[in-house]
Amino acid sequence: MSFDEFFSSLKEATGQDYPRSDVEELFNEASYLQFVREPIMRVLALSQSSPMRYISVSKRGTLIVWNSNLNNIKPLERNASHFNKRHYQRSFQGCTTDAVYMGNVHKIAVSTLTRGIHFFDVTTTIGFEQVHLFGLSHAATALCYWYDTEPFKGIFKIPFTNKPGPLQIFMPHIPKIHSEPINRILYEPHDELIITSSESPASSVVIMDVNQKRAKYIWRTEKGVKCFDFSLSLSLLVTAGVGPVVRLWNRFVTSRPTAVLHGHKTSVVDVVIHQALGKIFSYSKDAVLKIWDIPSQKCVKTFHLKFPNIQVGVTPEQGSFPLLLNLTADPVLLVTCKEYLAVFQLTESNKTKSNNRSGLYTCALYNPHLEQVITACADSTLTVWDVKTGIKRMEVRNAHGKEEVSCMTLDVHQRRLISAATNGTIKVSVWNLLNGLNLHKLETVSNTEVTGIICHHDDLLLATGWSRQIAQYSIAFSEDIYVKAELSWKSGQQHREDILAMDHCLDLGLLATGSYDGEIIIWTLALQKPITRLQRSQQGKVHPPVHRLLFLQKRAQQSHLRSGALLLSSQAGSICWWSIYGPRHNHGQFYVPDEFDESVMGLSTDQENSLLVTGDTTGSIKVWDISHYALSAGDMESAKELPPLLHYWRGHERAIVSSEVLVYESRLFVLSASVDHRACLWTCEGGCVGCFGQKQQWDLSNPDTYQSNRERTSPIKKEKEERTEDSQNPAKHDL
Template identity: 45%
Template sequence: MDTFRNKMWTLYEKAVPHSRFCDPACGVSPAEKLSPEHLQLLRNAFTCSKAGLQTQEHKLKGSNRGTSEERGLTFEEFWDVLKSVIGPNIEDTWCKRFFDEVDISCTGQIKWQQLCSYLLLEYTERQRASIPTAALLEAQPQIRHCSHNKREPTVRVVAVSHPPPLRYISISKGGQITVWNSSLHTLKTLGLAGDPTEEVANTRRFRGWTTDAVYMGNVHRIAIATDCRDLRFVTISSNCLLEEIHLYGFRSVPTCLCYWYDVQGFHSKSLEQPPLLLLGDEKGGVHLMWFLNSSKGLFKKPSKRDKGPQRIFFQDLGKHSDMVSYQHIPSIHQEPITRVMFEPSTNVIMTSSESDTTSVVFMNVSLKQEPYIWKFKQGAKCFDYNTSLQLMVTGGSDRKVRLWSRYVTSSPVATLLGHHTTVLDVAIYQHVGQIFSYSRDAELRVWDISTHQCLKVLRLQFPCLQPGRIPEHGNFPFLLLSPPLPDEMQPHLVVACKDYLAVLNLSEKRRGGGGWLTDEEFRTEFRQGPYLSCALYNPTLRQVVTGHADSSVFLWDVETGKRRLYILNAHGEEVLSCMAVDSSHRRLITGARNGTIKVWNLLNGLNLHKLEPVTNSEVTGLTCLHDNRLLAVGWSQCITQYSIAGDKDLKVRAETSWKSSGVHKSDVLAVCQCSALSVVATASYDGEVVIWSMETQKPMLHLQRGTQARSALPVDSILFLQHRAGRKQLRNKGVLVSSQGGWLCFWSITGENRSYGHFYAPEQPGERVLSLNSDQSKNTILISGDTTGSLQIWDISSYAMDIQPEATCEQPPLLQSWRAHKRALICVEVLEVFDRLFVLTASVDGSAGLWTEDGNHVGFFGQEVMWNIADPGTYHRNTRNNLREERRTEGENREASDIQSQVPDPTSRDQTSQEEWCSEASSTRAGVNDHEQPQQPMYPCEDLCQTVALCYERRGVFEDIDHSNRC
């Protein structure tokens, strides 16, 4: 059992860390304003205050020496302490905010231990937030097999983006060239030509090894160096892959290549400097070739064209002096050159080798300046240099990654340890301030430049990896494509291992752990976010909280519509499924699809608690009881209780005291409590509603059980009418409302007769009501939100007061009805602000809006122009879109009773009529959407459930949820 519980905790450990972003208008955090000296004085002040209070207690109690509970400081006392510690000029609002953030349970007092817990959590969160997230976006990359390599490693991969679309070109050790599209599907292949002096033509295949390759963008060619002491030039075009030139007879083997051309001058056709090709060789020298007339060709064209590529002997290069200028710089290193780069602004050549005395050398082409020489043991197998950062990174056989300043050669800025084998390649990703390093054991590490911390270690799962064996690599495994890039091209990193390629997508901007988020960044990044999954209103803080499918949480000021707080990756990458607030309205509880539950401080976004998951299935409902007890329900079909009273307990264990095992036979979809009656109601997918006693924690009543369960529709939402339940003369009436496939049913849970009325709420047949709410102070109105994006406001002041026969489907008066969103409403809620009633709506279309009770649109949360809820002149516009007036023409106008006759009662025992209705509703929806083809039902069950499921799926509410275990 303990092993299983420990396994459940790993759901949190595997999740992507969350980030919080606050509104700058909130001001400086209390944790930021307090210095270590302030904390020491504050501790002394708490100790002195406690000692003085204990002395007074001893005087009052006389000789009674029994210990008493530690007494905290009230707000006034705490304010006086802060004035004495920080100074008398501190703001009242800042002190109040500080006190409220610590007194999260609203006890009216704070103790030193509480303050310490708060500060520790805040400092820990800020330290974590200061560490950025690795730029890698996937846990594992996309991997492709280079089948044309003939099991030989890929030496180099280059990218060709012009003309679009993007293509990759890989060159194998055996001379095989493969062209790939952006999805890593093979387009063309070509093998390097063999020695033409061989007598038998069919044996003329390339018999050497390639050492490096480089793409020459301005002439659309690839230069390939081989150990045959030659250089091959291959023409690349959209429909051509042709080896054109063969430059042979070098005095030494070229080991690495670099190509530079003036990109801006090339596009403006005003080249100031000719393109330059650099070759580092096995003897430590560098060859430079400037192509003087690259628009006409690289070399002189032959007078007569032979079959195969043009062959040019290196000793005859002088004959092409009007096309190419050549220079050789010998003996820069004592070992073969492993990398060569060129800095055009200063005409500096950068080379590296695995030499202890000349590990990296920076020298000017003119040779008139003294070179910069870096020396370190075992030299550099790879390096990368960034001009704007003036930073060089090296890696080599000693398994260390070193960071160097451009002008300091004596010692590195930092030495990064962690690799267990030779570092084969390094790359600086300046856009996010990170470094990638890759070692021979296929381990990729991501480092932060500023903090020198390792942000991520990723073991690439190449199929060629075998336990105990080091895979074969080429000398240049990396291809990094970083901004600026062409439109619709995302930054990414390509890694080559033996005959496999891996592509990892990268973030385009630095992703930190939290901080301030400007309005411009917010509008750019998050305004068009994913669909909403839950929402609620916090009356104490006057804030609206919205939860999104990408596990993000927004806090909005209801008076202006301004964003106050944003939490990213609240549950990693899991879909946020439900939310609730505690009794103090200062803590937010969120549940996710993977069974995790978290508790947050609504004032500052701190994660206070992580609750133990009982299963890895979806949490669908949360409700907070008194004494800081929390109940959670979901696809586990059980009720789980947690105690969130402890301030120091980051991890809270689950309690299984509720006798809920086996009570629900299907997934629990909703939960609601009624404190006045000391009961909790839960509703499940099979149409059953169970009433539980808070005292005994046992079921006390079942609604729609037995023969009805097989044919009943799922209960999407339940609501207690708290005002009725709190009045003795009304608590025996209809106090519970349930929503089943668009039918709203009123139930009594105390008398013998349960049914107190039911009616169909949506305007159109075949729809569902996903959310219910009422003005809980009076229960005079009921609001329902359906799957068309429409809401209805019903007058229930005198409804469900008398027992009604099951066949009666009388509607209460409909006060208002309008379409608030384009897609299904997952939340409708009545808000009372400044003695006026407003309606909150949230939809799966990704938006949340505010309306007056008459249907006038106040605005959408997140819009650029803020509103003033006290001033109707600042509202978005009057968009009262009454569906009854809009959708019904005079000839099509029908009474509500006609609609009722088309839609059967879910409590009816006549299963045949329900099947007929489901079939009719399905065909009706198909008629409305003629372009949609009938879908196969996802539920493996009987015809009725299949038809109901089809009706549900056509509304698009359960888009991403696996329903295979629904029935």
């Protein structure tokens, strides 16, 4: 699927439009231009202040305050009382590397080559240096700041002291990520990602989990990367290096770019994504600003900025961060060129309001009793859909406040939905699927993410996650809104790392849990204790994290098949097959995605355990024939080969987070949900029934209403109608 097709489907699924009109009206020309006596390193927007102000930080450390029109400029006085002013200025000037605005505390942080970071209070025109971090093992070359909306606690709650000067804080060593200096750093709070870039060909861009619980994504480009920008909701990484090209990458694909944009004549020094408009701004050393349309990957406007310091045949000096896109009430783009600062006023005609997390699916499941599909979004929205038509039946917004829904399950009667949230405080709630009422709120056992919920006989609910504990709740006859947790499971010391997956088998009375270090533990539900370990984490031997676990329930019901593989685990793109009994547990494994370094996040099977459906981070769905695969303990030869691949299709542009096989009127279908803002229904052969939320509904009993069949039969029907019309009007051929 191309970017153009992706944006069309995104509009259809979410109702959000990404304008493609000419960009002549996007800008008012750079009507504001100002001169600074020193090369500008960074411009900061004081977005929390009113009216809007900007602060430019020069290479020597001069701070200047500007209004929105870049006039009434005034140097920011730095309070140097209790210091020798001359010594203070000499130690600070000439060594600025980066700066960042800290909106919640109204401060700016300025990093220097002296391995320190200076914090200035900017609530007034006097920049009082309040804190000085020192002792870094290396100089900070790039800064990024994010804050939680909760009341802050930290280094700025300064105790009273008679000691003059700023508070001195020692900063410990930070582990090395790149072999070359880091030139950009960005924190993505929604997925808790740290993104860094450098001019190292071996690690040009690195996306890593801040908690180090997921695998790193590493991009390798010749001569490295000098600048980048990232959009989580578009799953888009934009990079530029030493050359004049701009590269667009899918977040989960490091091997090759999605597109390469040509047009600049000199090296690109900065790139910015305007997500609401679906545009990219790129700026090159020769002061040329280009605007690119993301869907079409075409340049729609070029500005040759006529800065006064530009001389014919001479490339002006550009700072490390020449662009600032400020999307406040009056959106602007600020551009610096050595000692000059210009601002482009963005017109409001093309502004669109969009919730980036709206429609960003995190999980989905099917309720066969009510014939409903339930989807969960990152913006904490739960939606119930009619599987027969695709019509929305019910929506619960802010199900867990602003927290992302991490996992869901149904009670044993399939009339209640249990959902859990992440992003700090855990909230586990039970919902009535007929009216959307919140029936119970379950006690949390820790302030960490819930990754798995199951419900077994007598409505006993088990929940686990990063707490490494298994909490049990009884929701059978409770009329209380608040249900307390039972911690009878002695699981606190069993897993050494966070639990990422769980599944259970009622016929065998077993529970399986898998953790980040690859360990899989089998528990007995009756005794609430572990009975075997399928993959023990040992020092010196690293196992991939267990993303999904799946019991083959039908095989477990047949005693003659219990010696074969009964449990599947998804680990770093491989499907591992495990037997519960016998001396040898591992029956082998095979790799699923077509690309290297991908993962399988969707794992499901049909009721007979004859088909296996996988969904991976490339957006691909595969249907495997496992009816004769690893059936017995001695059948090791069959497990060395791949099972027959029956069907394969690219269902989504981005990573699939959930896939499930469902039965409707004795026919098998596949449900998939992805971070590309689409939840879809497919036939097992790969025909698209439709996407939930689309305008045109389907009838699951009538294949002619499926989206793939409509597209295939429409031209045939049209040709048939034309032939009928011709037969009724023979004179038409004589015209």
